[in-house]
Amino acid sequence: MDEHKRLLAANRAWVKEKLALRPDFFERSIDSQSPEFLWIGCADSRVPAEEITGAGPGELFVHRNIANLVLHTDFNAMGVIQYAVQVLKVRHIIVCGHYNCGGVKTAMSHQNVGLLNKWLRHIKDVYRFHIDELEAISDPQQRYDRLVELNVIEQIYNLAQTSFIQECWALELRPQIHGWVYDLRTGLLKDTLSLGPGDPIDDIYRYEITVAPNNPRIIPVTRADGSKTENSE
Ligand code: CO
Numbered sequence: 001m002d003e004h005k006r007l008l009a010a011n012r013a014w015v016k017e018k019l020a021l022r023p024d025f026f027e028r029s030i031d032s033q034s035p036e037f038l039w040i041g042c043a044d045s046r047v048p049a050e051e052i053t054g055a056g057p058g059e060l061f062v063h064r065n066i067a068n069l070v071l072h073t074d075f076n077a078m079g080v081i082q083y084a085v086q087v088l089k090v091r092h093i094i095v096c097g098h099y100n101c102g103g104v105k106t107a108m109s110h111q112n113v114g115l116l117n118k119w120l121r122h123i124k125d126v127y128r129f130h131i132d133e134l135e136a137i138s139d140p141q142q143r144y145d146r147l148v149e150l151n152v153i154e155q156i157y158n159l160a161q162t163s164f165i166q167e168c169w170a171l172e173l174r175p176q177i178h179g180w181v182y183d184l185r186t187g188l189l190k191d192t193l194s195l196g197p198g199d200p201i202d203d204i205y206r207y208e209i210t211v212a213p214n215n216p217r218i219i220p221v222t223r224a225d226g227s228k229t230e231n232s233e
Contacts, residue, residue, distance in 0.1 A: 041062070
């Protein structure tokens, strides 16, 4: 019953270690954050964003859910993305899936998981979009791996299809969006697809962009390293 105490003890040890390295470690990050990356990953405990990328506090703005989905009706994800793009002015968005993802595996089966059916249904859609390619793969593990990759790529397009990313691409020439897959078997990240300003998207998903020179959302931010983001004004 006391397993959680191990985490609290580890926290105290971590504080001690950080303060030994830098006495102002905590004070300097109190007032603001200016991460360069938004990380959208799977909630899976085996894919800890900071640990596998060597990122420290203040570097990644993180959103995680089951099977790293970016759904336009998910106000939680949309709120995180809008805030990261418009206020934090991230330069990169990373969607990171992983092989052996339980969410993707369940979506490939006929298993009835109640409410989660509604969530995983979007992965079944990805399967349907690519059914010819997937069903041509005879090895079940390879087909599973490929669906993990295709699911990440679909989320990259879902991001590109939001009005606020299209606005930011047009006005501020950022962010770059990257689709990565983490391999639990090797610990390595694989790059799949990147999209950024100027890349084509299906016309039906394109929104009109209104250039508002005094748009209060478009304000420059200064990074921890002293650099400033580009401002369209
Ligand atoms: Co997963």
